[in-house]
Amino acid sequence: MLPATTRQITTHLAADGWLTARVEDAPLPAPAASQVVVQVEAAPINPSDLGLLFGPADVEAGEFTPGMVRARMGDGALRAFAARVGMTLPVGNEGAGTVIAAGSDAAAQALVGRRVAAFVGGMYAQHRVIEAADCLLLPDDVSAREGAAAFVNPLTALAFVETMHAEGHKALIHTAAASNLGQMLHRICAEDGIPLVNVVRKPEQAELLRGLGAAHVVDSSAPTFRDDLVSAITATGATMAFDAVGGGTLLGQIMGAMEKAANSGGSFARYGSNSPKRGFIYGTLDPSPTVLNRNFGYVWDISGFLLAPMMEKLGAVARQRMHTRVARSLKTTFANHYKADVTLEAMLTREAVLDYNARATGAKYLVTPQG
């Protein structure tokens, strides 16, 4: 017998700027013919989930009660989020679990009892009704924990490499490079023979990556950062950067270092080099404004990077290639590490929220709704 209700985490933004994230009971509908019911066993807390869950609300000053957080957004932030005022939104982009019931379609029935992963939102829940077609069937030896993050990080890292090939670049630069995603990108680039410049913010992160065999690691806290970056870019020929930080001067510094590397031949181009300088901002570890000093001429492109439209752009053949590669290597190339497991309720305690919402490298949490 299916339960009549389930528990899930939602986020709600009121017109007065108060945001409420809470655990709540919700009816569990019977699956339609094409659907399955997944008992969610593991779901990661990615930075992209935090953007939805709390956004720019001030959780440090929030009110914490069991199963609930209330926090305020400033007026400027509220204006930017005006379109979601009044909405109650389920949270949790991706996760994995076991199919415990299914609709009448053969494709849905075939999944009963199997372990699957999905990237459909609302996965911070004990159960989730989803389309069978949206399920990624996990290999038998892959646990829900190992398969929980089979989409966001793996596909993002692979999309960096696919985009590099599609736009004709030969090497990459990555910031916040010691993150789960960064380590994954390091392994992919090592497997594929792609030179990668890893930019980190602390000496211990540099050590970690060197310990994993990374050849080019640059620490932005080092006094020699500017020169180190130019040297690494010169050594690798990297002209494309993916930046998780977003705010501050880091991406602009990288673009400036690309320009310096391009001009190192000694020639002077009066409006800057014609060498391509390509940057993407894919995260918001620093929500402050992006500051570009524009010391890199006029031949440059910086874009936002969002996984879903980028996957569309890469095309069906590339998408299939990416999914296949991920499913095959969830225990190795695409393995994740978690700092802590939390239940739905534990996820909304002050201690947990302030820790994972700081988005520190190495502090990724895993939600275990059955725990």
Added chain:
Amino acid sequence: MLPATTRQITTHLAADGWLTARVEDAPLPAPAASQVVVQVEAAPINPSDLGLLFGPADVEAGEFTPGMVRARMGDGALRAFAARVGMTLPVGNEGAGTVIAAGSDAAAQALVGRRVAAFVGGMYAQHRVIEAADCLLLPDDVSAREGAAAFVNPLTALAFVETMHAEGHKALIHTAAASNLGQMLHRICAEDGIPLVNVVRKPEQAELLRGLGAAHVVDSSAPTFRDDLVSAITATGATMAFDAVGGGTLLGQIMGAMEKAANSGGSFARYGSNSPKRGFIYGTLDPSPTVLNRNFGYVWDISGFLLAPMMEKLGAVARQRMHTRVARSLKTTFANHYKADVTLEAMLTREAVLDYNARATGAKYLVTPQG
């Protein structure tokens, strides 16, 4: 008889940060078979010329002597300009004049006595030896003054429109819209039926453009700027902006307004709208850093815009179309207005330098080397 020497303006940056711009005599070589000697009669001072002539040197505190300006660059600026230290560079991207001698090739001989324009650099000179193939033959009724600026502004404005078509956008936003270039773009868009949002910085500039028949004019100094911008973008459907300012928050505000217009249907996209938001920075009226608040999701692209590589990218067919259109309409669509004429010597007086180097709208100067 050709003169043995000519006079020209050069700029030199020394290793200690002192920049020297001056009028100097230089040998005038005899033209090779494929070349002509142009007696330069008129050459505009464009912002792109000022970048080469003075760069970020502090001309306010400069030393002015007849035919010479000396000014210092700060250490940061000097580092960015390291590649040109020690070089003496002629200045003046474009200009027009009369061919007074030519090499033996028929194509060169055919130009003797004719009025031509060229975009080859070094045009702040009494004479300039150039390839016949680089000459744009001016129609008989077009004076050197009218043909002096037949490249930079006209081709830039046309390249905006060509880029808009090539990337599939339907309407444009332009900043510093009351400039010579802005008025030109207004006339092109009016002829072609392309909706254009003109962003200006002062009420009198808004008046000027409205007086020319511009339908969408937004003044960034108005308290209602933010809302006016969203309204104009909504009315026109503009999703591509060309920004001459570069520094500060203006381009970011425009991108944010595009996002707001895209979301005005009331739907909420959690990582921002998937509607394209496209910006180009083509100038540096404000040399301070570009500041992007990133309140426009993750689907956006901002690029530098430099005329020469963009013309390459647009392709030979588009280039021919653009040159033909310019030559046909130099007295109308592509007409320029100048605040003052200056000789080579007068160009380097304190009064002139401080006026044109402020890059104020409506303060374009014309250099008349024969004057």
